[in-house]
Amino acid sequence: MKDNETLNKTRNVVIDAIAQNMNLYGITPSAGRLYGLLFFSDKPLTLDDMKEELGMSKTSMSNSVRSLLDLNMVEKVWVKGERKDLYTIKEDWYQCFFDFFSIKWRTAITTNSSAMEKSIAHLQELVDDPDTSDEIREHAQKDIKKLEERMEYYEWQNRLIDSFETREILNFIPIEKDKE
Template structure:
Protein backbone atom coordinates (compact mmCIF):
# COMPACT_ATOMS: atom_id res chain seq x y z
CA UNK A 1 0.00 0.00 0.00
CA UNK A 2 1.37 3.38 -1.00
CA UNK A 3 1.79 6.48 1.11
CA UNK A 4 -1.07 8.28 -0.65
CA UNK A 5 -3.65 5.87 0.76
CA UNK A 6 -2.97 7.27 4.24
CA UNK A 7 -4.77 10.23 5.76
CA UNK A 8 -2.98 13.61 5.83
CA UNK A 9 -1.73 13.29 9.42
CA UNK A 10 -0.13 9.90 8.82
CA UNK A 11 1.22 11.03 5.43
CA UNK A 12 2.87 14.02 7.09
CA UNK A 13 4.45 11.82 9.77
CA UNK A 14 5.83 9.40 7.18
CA UNK A 15 7.06 12.27 4.96
CA UNK A 16 8.91 13.82 7.92
CA UNK A 17 10.76 10.55 8.57
CA UNK A 18 11.53 10.07 4.87
CA UNK A 19 12.71 13.65 4.49
CA UNK A 20 15.23 13.20 7.30
CA UNK A 21 16.64 10.08 5.62
CA UNK A 22 16.66 11.71 2.16
CA UNK A 23 18.47 14.79 3.53
CA UNK A 24 21.13 12.56 5.07
CA UNK A 25 21.54 10.51 1.88
CA UNK A 26 22.01 13.76 -0.03
CA UNK A 27 24.67 15.03 2.39
CA UNK A 28 26.56 11.75 2.29
CA UNK A 29 26.56 11.36 -1.48
CA UNK A 30 29.60 13.64 -1.68
CA UNK A 31 31.54 10.51 -0.68
CA UNK A 32 30.67 9.28 -4.15
CA UNK A 33 31.36 12.63 -5.79
CA UNK A 34 27.64 13.16 -6.29
CA UNK A 35 25.88 16.47 -5.66
CA UNK A 36 23.45 16.89 -2.78
CA UNK A 37 20.52 17.38 -5.16
CA UNK A 38 21.35 14.15 -7.00
CA UNK A 39 21.60 12.44 -3.61
CA UNK A 40 18.14 13.77 -2.78
CA UNK A 41 16.91 12.38 -6.11
CA UNK A 42 18.32 8.99 -5.14
CA UNK A 43 16.51 9.26 -1.81
CA UNK A 44 13.25 10.12 -3.58
CA UNK A 45 13.57 7.04 -5.80
CA UNK A 46 14.51 4.93 -2.77
CA UNK A 47 11.16 5.66 -1.15
CA UNK A 48 9.10 5.66 -4.37
CA UNK A 49 6.30 3.10 -4.49
CA UNK A 50 6.80 2.62 -8.22
CA UNK A 51 9.27 3.59 -10.95
CA UNK A 52 9.17 7.31 -11.76
CA UNK A 53 9.72 9.34 -14.91
CA UNK A 54 11.60 12.66 -15.11
CA UNK A 55 8.41 14.72 -15.00
CA UNK A 56 7.25 13.02 -11.80
CA UNK A 57 10.66 13.42 -10.19
CA UNK A 58 10.84 17.08 -11.18
CA UNK A 59 7.38 17.73 -9.79
CA UNK A 60 8.19 15.98 -6.53
CA UNK A 61 11.57 17.68 -6.11
CA UNK A 62 10.59 21.03 -7.67
CA UNK A 63 13.56 20.86 -10.03
CA UNK A 64 13.85 21.36 -13.75
CA UNK A 65 13.68 18.44 -16.14
CA UNK A 66 17.27 19.23 -17.19
CA UNK A 67 18.50 18.95 -13.59
CA UNK A 68 16.54 15.72 -13.15
CA UNK A 69 18.00 14.32 -16.37
CA UNK A 70 21.56 15.19 -15.31
CA UNK A 71 21.03 13.66 -11.87
CA UNK A 72 19.48 10.48 -13.26
CA UNK A 73 22.31 10.15 -15.80
CA UNK A 74 24.84 10.37 -12.97
CA UNK A 75 22.98 7.75 -10.94
CA UNK A 76 22.71 5.49 -14.01
CA UNK A 77 26.45 5.84 -14.69
CA UNK A 78 27.18 4.68 -11.15
CA UNK A 79 24.57 1.91 -11.43
CA UNK A 80 22.66 3.35 -8.47
CA UNK A 81 19.39 3.47 -10.45
CA UNK A 82 18.03 1.35 -13.25
CA UNK A 83 15.97 2.28 -16.27
CA UNK A 84 12.88 0.09 -16.36
CA UNK A 85 10.23 -0.62 -18.93
CA UNK A 86 6.55 -0.52 -18.11
CA UNK A 87 3.82 -1.59 -20.52
CA UNK A 88 1.88 1.39 -21.83
CA UNK A 89 4.41 4.01 -20.74
CA UNK A 90 6.08 6.11 -23.41
CA UNK A 91 8.45 7.83 -20.98
CA UNK A 92 11.62 6.40 -19.50
CA UNK A 93 11.07 5.16 -15.97
CA UNK A 94 13.68 4.81 -13.25
CA UNK A 95 13.93 2.93 -10.00
CA UNK A 96 16.64 2.76 -7.38
CA UNK A 97 18.99 -0.22 -7.19
CA UNK A 98 18.05 -1.60 -3.77
CA UNK A 99 21.08 -3.86 -3.46
CA UNK A 100 23.37 -1.36 -1.74
CA UNK A 101 26.14 -3.95 -1.56
CA UNK A 102 26.11 -4.28 -5.34
CA UNK A 103 25.86 -0.51 -5.74
CA UNK A 104 28.97 -0.03 -3.62
CA UNK A 105 30.83 -2.80 -5.47
CA UNK A 106 29.92 -1.25 -8.84
CA UNK A 107 30.93 2.23 -7.71
CA UNK A 108 34.19 0.92 -6.26
CA UNK A 109 34.93 -0.83 -9.56
CA UNK A 110 33.96 2.13 -11.77
CA UNK A 111 35.76 4.88 -9.86
CA UNK A 112 38.68 3.17 -8.20
CA UNK A 113 39.65 0.89 -11.08
CA UNK A 114 40.12 3.90 -13.38
CA UNK A 115 42.31 5.59 -10.78
CA UNK A 116 44.36 2.46 -10.13
CA UNK A 117 44.96 1.83 -13.84
CA UNK A 118 45.97 5.44 -14.38
CA UNK A 119 48.41 5.40 -11.47
CA UNK A 120 49.97 2.10 -12.52
CA UNK A 121 50.49 3.38 -16.09
CA UNK A 122 52.13 6.59 -14.86
CA UNK A 123 54.37 4.71 -12.44
CA UNK A 124 55.47 2.18 -15.09
CA UNK A 125 56.29 4.96 -17.54
CA UNK A 126 58.23 6.81 -14.84
CA UNK A 127 60.15 3.63 -13.96
CA UNK A 128 61.07 3.15 -17.64
CA UNK A 129 62.29 6.75 -17.77
CA UNK A 130 64.38 6.21 -14.62
CA UNK A 131 66.01 3.12 -16.17
CA UNK A 132 66.75 5.06 -19.36
CA UNK A 133 68.21 8.00 -17.43
CA UNK A 134 70.36 5.66 -15.33
CA UNK A 135 71.77 4.04 -18.48
CA UNK A 136 72.44 7.41 -20.09
CA UNK A 137 74.34 8.61 -16.99
CA UNK A 138 76.03 5.41 -15.79
CA UNK A 139 78.94 7.28 -14.21
CA UNK A 140 76.88 9.83 -12.26
CA UNK A 141 76.75 8.30 -8.76
CA UNK A 142 74.86 11.24 -7.26
CA UNK A 143 72.11 11.02 -9.91
CA UNK A 144 71.99 7.22 -9.52
CA UNK A 145 71.45 7.54 -5.76
CA UNK A 146 68.51 9.91 -6.28
CA UNK A 147 67.00 7.76 -9.05
CA UNK A 148 67.41 4.53 -7.03
CA UNK A 149 65.58 6.10 -4.08
CA UNK A 150 62.81 7.31 -6.39
CA UNK A 151 62.61 3.91 -8.08
CA UNK A 152 62.19 2.19 -4.70
CA UNK A 153 59.36 4.56 -3.75
CA UNK A 154 57.66 4.05 -7.10
CA UNK A 155 57.92 0.27 -6.90
CA UNK A 156 56.34 0.42 -3.44
CA UNK A 157 53.50 2.55 -4.84
CA UNK A 158 53.08 0.20 -7.80
CA UNK A 159 52.84 -2.79 -5.43
CA UNK A 160 50.12 -0.93 -3.49
CA UNK A 161 48.12 -0.26 -6.66
CA UNK A 162 48.41 -3.89 -7.77
CA UNK A 163 47.06 -4.88 -4.32
CA UNK A 164 44.25 -2.32 -4.64
CA UNK A 165 43.41 -3.77 -8.07
CA UNK A 166 43.08 -7.23 -6.49
CA UNK A 167 40.92 -5.72 -3.72
CA UNK A 168 38.61 -4.23 -6.37
CA UNK A 169 38.41 -7.71 -7.96
CA UNK A 170 37.08 -9.09 -4.66
CA UNK A 171 34.21 -6.58 -4.82
CA UNK A 172 33.46 -7.31 -8.47
CA UNK A 173 33.43 -11.10 -8.11
CA UNK A 174 31.72 -11.01 -4.70
CA UNK A 175 34.59 -12.65 -2.79
CA UNK A 176 34.66 -9.67 -0.40
CA UNK A 177 31.43 -11.00 1.11
CA UNK A 178 33.21 -14.24 2.08
CA UNK A 179 35.60 -12.13 4.16
CA UNK A 180 33.04 -9.60 5.36
CA UNK A 181 29.58 -11.18 5.08
CA UNK A 182 26.56 -9.05 4.24
CA UNK A 183 24.43 -8.03 7.20
CA UNK A 184 20.93 -9.48 7.27
CA UNK A 185 18.26 -6.85 7.90
CA UNK A 186 17.16 -6.70 11.51
CA UNK A 187 13.59 -7.79 12.15
CA UNK A 188 12.06 -5.43 14.67
CA UNK A 189 8.52 -6.73 14.37
Protein backbone atom coordinates (compact mmCIF):
# COMPACT_ATOMS: atom_id res chain seq x y z
CA MET A 1 0.00 0.00 0.00
CA LYS A 2 2.82 2.39 0.87
CA ASP A 3 4.49 1.69 -2.49
CA ASN A 4 1.28 2.66 -4.34
CA GLU A 5 1.06 5.86 -2.29
CA THR A 6 4.68 6.73 -3.15
CA LEU A 7 4.04 6.00 -6.83
CA ASN A 8 0.98 8.27 -6.85
CA LYS A 9 2.80 11.05 -4.98
CA THR A 10 5.71 11.03 -7.43
CA ARG A 11 3.33 11.06 -10.37
CA ASN A 12 1.42 13.98 -8.86
CA VAL A 13 4.65 15.95 -8.45
CA VAL A 14 5.31 15.56 -12.19
CA ILE A 15 1.69 16.26 -13.14
CA ASP A 16 1.72 19.46 -11.05
CA ALA A 17 4.99 20.57 -12.67
CA ILE A 18 3.58 19.92 -16.16
CA ALA A 19 0.43 21.89 -15.28
CA GLN A 20 2.51 24.85 -14.04
CA ASN A 21 4.79 24.82 -17.07
CA MET A 22 1.96 24.55 -19.57
CA ASN A 23 0.39 27.57 -17.93
CA LEU A 24 3.53 29.51 -18.97
CA TYR A 25 2.67 28.68 -22.59
CA GLY A 26 -0.94 29.80 -22.37
CA ILE A 27 -2.43 26.39 -21.67
CA THR A 28 -4.68 26.17 -18.63
CA PRO A 29 -3.38 24.28 -15.60
CA SER A 30 -6.35 21.90 -15.89
CA ALA A 31 -5.28 21.00 -19.44
CA GLY A 32 -1.76 20.51 -18.10
CA ARG A 33 -3.03 18.14 -15.39
CA LEU A 34 -5.03 16.30 -18.02
CA TYR A 35 -1.91 15.94 -20.16
CA GLY A 36 0.02 14.63 -17.14
CA LEU A 37 -2.74 12.10 -16.41
CA LEU A 38 -2.63 10.86 -20.01
CA PHE A 39 1.17 10.72 -19.86
CA PHE A 40 1.11 8.27 -16.96
CA SER A 41 -1.88 6.28 -18.22
CA ASP A 42 -1.13 2.82 -19.60
CA LYS A 43 -4.17 2.98 -21.85
CA PRO A 44 -6.25 5.55 -23.72
CA LEU A 45 -8.86 7.26 -21.55
CA THR A 46 -12.42 8.48 -22.15
CA LEU A 47 -13.64 11.88 -21.03
CA ASP A 48 -15.51 10.12 -18.24
CA ASP A 49 -12.31 8.36 -17.10
CA MET A 50 -10.44 11.66 -17.05
CA LYS A 51 -13.30 13.49 -15.32
CA GLU A 52 -13.46 10.86 -12.59
CA GLU A 53 -9.69 10.85 -12.07
CA LEU A 54 -9.21 14.63 -12.01
CA GLY A 55 -12.57 15.72 -10.58
CA MET A 56 -13.00 18.35 -13.29
CA SER A 57 -16.33 19.47 -14.71
CA LYS A 58 -17.38 17.99 -18.03
CA THR A 59 -17.11 21.43 -19.68
CA SER A 60 -13.61 22.03 -18.35
CA MET A 61 -12.56 18.52 -19.37
CA SER A 62 -13.97 18.94 -22.87
CA ASN A 63 -12.29 22.34 -23.32
CA SER A 64 -8.97 20.97 -22.07
CA VAL A 65 -9.08 18.00 -24.44
CA ARG A 66 -10.03 20.25 -27.36
CA SER A 67 -7.15 22.60 -26.54
CA LEU A 68 -4.66 19.72 -26.42
CA LEU A 69 -6.07 18.26 -29.65
CA ASP A 70 -5.75 21.65 -31.41
CA LEU A 71 -2.09 21.80 -30.36
CA ASN A 72 -1.45 18.23 -31.58
CA MET A 73 -0.40 17.14 -28.09
CA VAL A 74 -3.08 14.44 -27.71
CA GLU A 75 -4.91 12.36 -30.23
CA LYS A 76 -8.19 10.54 -30.47
CA VAL A 77 -7.72 6.78 -30.83
CA TRP A 78 -10.04 3.98 -31.83
CA VAL A 79 -10.41 0.82 -29.78
CA LYS A 80 -12.53 -2.05 -31.06
CA GLY A 81 -15.76 -2.39 -29.09
CA GLU A 82 -15.45 1.00 -27.40
CA ARG A 83 -18.22 3.47 -28.26
CA LYS A 84 -16.83 6.50 -26.44
CA ASP A 85 -14.00 8.64 -27.75
CA LEU A 86 -10.63 7.67 -26.31
CA TYR A 87 -7.60 9.93 -25.98
CA THR A 88 -3.89 9.45 -25.52
CA ILE A 89 -0.84 11.68 -25.69
CA LYS A 90 1.26 11.82 -28.81
CA GLU A 91 4.43 9.96 -27.99
CA ASP A 92 6.78 12.01 -30.18
CA TRP A 93 7.57 14.87 -27.79
CA TYR A 94 9.88 16.48 -30.32
CA GLN A 95 7.06 16.69 -32.86
CA CYS A 96 4.71 17.98 -30.15
CA PHE A 97 7.24 20.73 -29.41
CA PHE A 98 7.54 21.58 -33.11
CA ASP A 99 3.77 21.58 -33.59
CA PHE A 100 3.06 23.63 -30.47
CA PHE A 101 5.53 26.38 -31.25
CA SER A 102 4.76 26.37 -34.96
CA ILE A 103 1.05 26.86 -34.28
CA LYS A 104 1.59 29.58 -31.65
CA TRP A 105 4.34 31.44 -33.52
CA ARG A 106 2.60 31.36 -36.91
CA THR A 107 -0.51 32.86 -35.32
CA ALA A 108 1.50 35.66 -33.69
CA ILE A 109 3.53 36.31 -36.84
CA THR A 110 0.42 36.47 -39.02
CA THR A 111 -1.34 38.86 -36.64
CA ASN A 112 1.66 41.15 -36.23
CA SER A 113 2.72 41.07 -39.89
CA SER A 114 -0.78 41.91 -41.06
CA ALA A 115 -1.00 44.90 -38.71
CA MET A 116 2.45 46.10 -39.77
CA GLU A 117 1.77 45.71 -43.50
CA LYS A 118 -1.41 47.79 -43.14
CA SER A 119 0.45 50.38 -41.09
CA ILE A 120 3.25 50.61 -43.65
CA ALA A 121 0.68 51.21 -46.39
CA HIS A 122 -1.01 53.98 -44.39
CA LEU A 123 2.32 55.54 -43.45
CA GLN A 124 3.41 55.47 -47.08
CA GLU A 125 0.24 57.35 -48.00
CA LEU A 126 1.25 60.01 -45.46
CA VAL A 127 4.75 60.20 -46.95
CA ASP A 128 3.37 60.49 -50.49
CA ASP A 129 0.71 63.07 -49.61
CA PRO A 130 1.97 66.56 -50.62
CA ASP A 131 -0.11 68.10 -47.80
CA THR A 132 1.76 66.15 -45.08
CA SER A 133 4.07 68.32 -43.00
CA ASP A 134 7.80 67.65 -43.14
CA GLU A 135 7.82 66.68 -39.46
CA ILE A 136 5.04 64.09 -39.87
CA ARG A 137 6.63 62.80 -43.10
CA GLU A 138 9.94 62.31 -41.26
CA HIS A 139 8.25 60.42 -38.40
CA ALA A 140 6.30 58.29 -40.87
CA GLN A 141 9.50 57.39 -42.76
CA LYS A 142 11.22 56.39 -39.51
CA ASP A 143 8.22 54.28 -38.54
CA ILE A 144 8.21 52.59 -41.96
CA LYS A 145 11.90 51.73 -41.54
CA LYS A 146 11.29 50.26 -38.07
CA LEU A 147 8.34 48.22 -39.29
CA GLU A 148 10.21 46.94 -42.35
CA GLU A 149 13.08 45.82 -40.11
CA ARG A 150 10.60 43.98 -37.90
CA MET A 151 9.08 42.34 -40.99
CA GLU A 152 12.55 40.96 -41.79
CA TYR A 153 12.57 39.44 -38.30
CA TYR A 154 9.19 37.78 -38.96
CA GLU A 155 10.50 36.40 -42.26
CA TRP A 156 13.40 34.87 -40.31
CA GLN A 157 10.97 33.45 -37.74
CA ASN A 158 8.92 31.91 -40.55
CA ARG A 159 12.06 30.19 -41.88
CA LEU A 160 12.77 28.90 -38.36
CA ILE A 161 9.25 27.52 -38.11
CA ASP A 162 9.66 25.96 -41.56
CA SER A 163 12.75 24.17 -40.24
CA PHE A 164 10.63 22.81 -37.35
CA GLU A 165 7.89 21.63 -39.68
CA THR A 166 10.33 19.90 -42.02
CA ARG A 167 12.45 18.75 -39.05
CA GLU A 168 15.46 20.27 -40.82
CA ILE A 169 16.34 21.86 -37.45
CA LEU A 170 17.43 18.38 -36.35
CA ASN A 171 20.35 18.62 -38.79
CA PHE A 172 21.70 21.41 -36.62
CA ILE A 173 20.48 20.28 -33.21
CA PRO A 174 20.12 16.49 -33.33
CA ILE A 175 17.84 14.72 -30.89
CA GLU A 176 20.66 12.62 -29.54
CA LYS A 177 23.61 14.50 -28.19
CA ASP A 178 26.90 13.51 -29.80
CA LYS A 179 28.87 11.37 -27.43
CA GLU A 180 32.47 12.42 -27.16
